[in-house]
Amino acid sequence: MSEVAFRLFAERGFDNTTVEQIAAAAGLSRTTFFRYFGTKEELVLGRVGEFGREIADALAARPAGERPWEALRRAFDVIAEPRPGETGAPMDIIRLLSDACALMTRQWEKTQGWQSMLVPEISRRLGGPGPATDMRAGALVAAAISCLDAATDAWTAGGGVVSLADLTDQAMGVLREPGDVPG
Known part of the structure; x- marks a missing residue:
């Protein structure tokens, strides 16, 4: 998930990347994201x-x-x-x-x-x-x-x-x- 997030941050910027976008790009649900990271x-x-x-x-x-x-x-x-x-x-x-x-x-x-x-x-x-x-x-x-x-x-x-x-x-x-x- 980290690799996906850093790729999205590089493409869109940190502030313009949502948790939902990270989770979707990683093939996970928003709930699963929050199992690993609080934010x-x-x-x-x-x-x-x-x-x-x-x-x-x-x-x-x-x-x-x-x-x-x-x-x-x-x-x-x-x-x-x-x-x-x-x-x-x-x-x-x-x-x-x-x-x-x-x-x-x-x-x-x-x-x-x-x-x-x-x-x-x-x-x-x-x-x-x-x-x-x-x-x-x-x-x-x-x-x-x-x-x-x-x-x-x-x-x-x-x-x-x-x-x-x-x-x-x-x-x-x-x-x-x-x-x-x-x-």
């Missing part, structure tokens, strides 16, 4: 939540000796690097989120939720007291997510001409000075 917004935002888990997994898989800021940047490749041919890929969802005002606030809440998934690994890398009390890890993760948000905003405003990966490098590079980032 069409949840269909999209569920994928945003999955990105958080994918980023956390990518972060945990980074080399142990890698500096925390660099590990966060590389973990964001899950979103920043295009995946050819993947329906509902990060780039498609970013475009959709920027076009649908109703999704923007809820998307922000989801990305802020990524902090709870990323802070424990950054705290571990910093040799901190633990995620609940490691202010450094919380600050680094919050700053990294803000950089990703700034890069995403620039990417959508620029029509995707410059790659999201390059813009993420630029945004995170603003806060990276030799010796300034612990780890």
